[in-house]
Amino acid sequence: MDFDFSAILLGLTVVFGVVWGLDRLFFHKQRKAKAEATRAEVREPVIVDWSRSLFPVVLVVLLLRSFVAEPFRIPSGSMMPTLDVGDFILVNKFAYGLRMPAFNNKFLSLGEPKRGDVVVFRFPGYLCEEDGKLVRSGDQSCADPHAPVPSQNWIKRVIGMPGDRVEMRGDQLLVNGEPVAADLIGPYEGDPKRQESRLMLEMGATVWNEHLPNGQGGVVNHLTARMPNYATPPPLPNARVPLVVPQGCYLAMGDNRYNSTDSRWWGCLPEQNLAGKAFLIWLNFYDFKRIGSIIH
Known part of the structure; x- marks a missing residue:
């Protein structure tokens, strides 16, 4: 196999973590405040929702593959x-x-x-x-x-x-x-x-x-x-x-x-x-x- 699966996992972990982290730092509070003002449901962008859901999964897989088995x-x-x-x-x-x-x-x-x-x-x-x-x-x-x-x-x-x-x-x-x-x-x-x-x-x-x-x-x-x-x-x-x-x-x-x-x-x-x-x-x-x- 000529591609490095560990490198792919590491890259995905970084991308998902950065997207989720930046959203929590700069955009999540604004969306939440806007939704509360209009009494609407807080809706996250698709890319943020996917990143939030997949980041812990990919991180756990990366840690297990890299340091355990x-x-x-x-x-x-x-x-x-x-x-x-x-x-x-x-x-x-x-x-x-x-x-x-x-x-x-x-x-x-x-x-x-x-x-x-x-x-x-x-x-x-x-x-x-x-x-x-x-x-x-x-x-x-x-x-x-x-x-x-x-x-x-x-x-x-x-x-x-x-x-x-x-x-x-x-x-x-x-x-x-x-x-x-x-x-x-x-x-x-x-x-x-x-x-x-x-x-x-x-x-x-x-x-x-x-x-x-x-x-x-x-x-x-x-x-x-x-x-x-x-x-x-x-x-x-x-x-x-x-x-x-x-x-x-x-x-x-x-x-x-x-x-x-x-x-x-x-x-x-x-x-x-x-x-x-x-x-x-x-x-x-x-x-x-x-x-x-x-x-x-």
Whole structure:
């Protein structure tokens, strides 16, 4: 989605609030006095009536979406099998601190991501080289390094923290020199009538239970998919991703390891791009059994 719904909500809140506020300050008393003098009913202009009615509604929605929980819809299969296309999820907006609506600048720090967290973030853009420097571009091919980065919300899993050494050798993920263990569950089973599932079935996808250390003495057990017949993703480190994750950044990858455009292509995820932590599937029209599932 290339438009910022939070910015739209913020704009509507400001417009409705200004119209209603100016009317109360400069025009409401005059209308009321005139109506009392003629013993008529006080009638507000349509735009004022709409602003008065909608301002509190839009304000509450803006506050809830910005500081409590925001709904998102999963648009692609990059997080399968953990998240399926069509999952409607809720994102905890205060898990990593409170940010200003639309501008996304943090004004209150409440925590930082951990390894294994499923995070929603503003797409930072692809890393392209220009005059010996890396710049962010909306063009994956980097033919146009100055292509604007679309305003999109993406979702991936945090694999590397600032200062971590992250390597990917084939299917083997290593964090700080230690191989991340994963157990084979079996072949991927999905509905061949659905495009995303059909691709995974055709590519011989297998499902694994990965045990990712969270950096705090625990382990995040989550599902990943491997597709040996699909195009091989870039290894780690590579030209865009150094061995050590830079400060103020995170390394993020999709659980569908072969079919995910993630940090392996566009580098680290800047901290200021974080939107929140995904925690719940609240709706799925294709599979009602997924409703209410906690996201791990």
